[in-house]
Amino acid sequence: MLGEYRIQGRGAAEIAASVERAVGSGELRPGQPLPPMRELAASLGVNPNTVAAAYRTLRERGVIETAGRRGSRVRFKPATTGREELRVEVPAGGRDLSTGNPDPALLPRLAPALAAAAQAGDREPVLYGDDPVDPDLARIARADLDADGVPEGPLTVTSGSLDAVERVLLAHLKPGDAVAVEDPGWGSTLDLVPALGLRTVAVGVDDEGPRADDLRRALESGARAVIVTGRAQNPTGASVSATRARALRAVLREHPQTLLIEDDHGHGIVDLPLHPIAGVTTHWALVRSVAKAYGPDLRLAVLTGDPVTVDRVRGRQRLGPGWVSHLLQRAVVRLWTDGAVDRAAVAAAYRSRRQALIDALADRGVAAHGRSGMNVWIPVRDETGALARLLQSGWAVAPGARFRLDTPPGIRITVSTLTVHDIAPLAEAVAAAVRPSPARTYG
Secondary structure, three states, X not given: OOOOOOOOOOOXXXXXXXXXXXXXHOOOOOOOEOOOHHXXXXXXXXXXXXXXXXXXXXXXXXXXXXXXXXOEEEOOOOOOOOOOOOOOOOOOOOEEOOOOOOOHHHOOOOHHHHHHHHHHHHHOOOOOOOOOOOHHHHHHHHHHHXXXXXXXXXXXXXXXXXXXXXXXXXXXXXXXXXXXXXXXXXXHHHHHHHHOOOEEEEEEEEOOEEOHHHHHHHHXXXXXXXXXXXXXXXXXXXXXXXXXXXXXXXXXHOOOOOEEEEEOOOOOOOOOOOOOOOOOOOEEEEEEXXXXXXXXXXXXXXXXXXXXXXXXXXXXXXXOOOOOOHHHHHHHHHHHHOOOOOHHHHHHHHHHHHHHHHHHHHHOOOOOEOOOOOEEEEEOOOHXXXXXXXXXXXXXXXXXXXXXXXXOOEEEEEOOOOOHHHHHHHHHHHHHHHOOOOXXXXX
């Protein structure tokens, strides 16, 4: 089962460390099953309770996962390892549509904004004890939030949206608590939640966002928090409609102690309105990253929420990084005030590429989803086969397994770099890849 690697140790801490070292070194691979607890206990000559404690520690650290009768296995993106997520190997001369990156041609030039921020820093250096949030950034961000109907609340700045989600979860939950997550949903969130020692509870998604009945079942089963993507949902492109937002708020009114986290990472690249859900639970947070519109290397997101949540996040930041660099904050302010990104034009570019691909696929009998953002989600019967056939045709797309918990197979195509000349050949390749293979006959 484990190849050449032998788990060692007499105590729970030693056994857990042995597994963790092997995962970090690559001797135990993502998805690899671990021995049943009694079997490992017998081979090590220890009590089964000792192995159970070791496995529990590894689950809480996000190294392994347990799937009922199927036993325990190394997580597909274990928190203990620094190795990058397994990627699709793009064939020579092929096109990589798997990454989820924005179109570099639509990103602004950063040099002028960073230079202006540096000059401002030279004139007035930021020192220990200064306000962690640039006042101009707070003013502009708050005005945008007000325009979108986001409830009033204090602001802080984090190193991207995932950093914000992690800090908010840790501000309220403890290991073992359950979090309702979108399924399919952002793979990094699906990895982060168990890495924090929390449990995921799947909530189904359609084109209008998370299904209200699924959320109700998740909360009734004990989920203490829910993470919702308002627009440009990754991987499906779902966008929460006004009707769905009302339905979700109605569910949350029945569970007012639920921690609500809204991720509006699509701000700046979509032309559908935001329909915020916040306002019906005691604790809530909404985060907006600048990564998709202004560049992934600008590790900055604006976080607002109820006073207790934001204060806890700020307090924990003070004990760690302290603040997000004011050079980055001032650079973002400069990008905003200079109109460095034509948001309407960017949204229109992504919309036209998405819709062109969806329409071309529909003409070929293939259903696809993508109301907003830069991705198209295509349900398939045979995910592995579809990926392999597309690779043979020169197209690399993302496997749906990165984004799924309980939902059926699918593939994700990032449309950000597609040209009008790509649409027909890509649609033709996808249609051929998702068709059932012809039955073989032997005569």
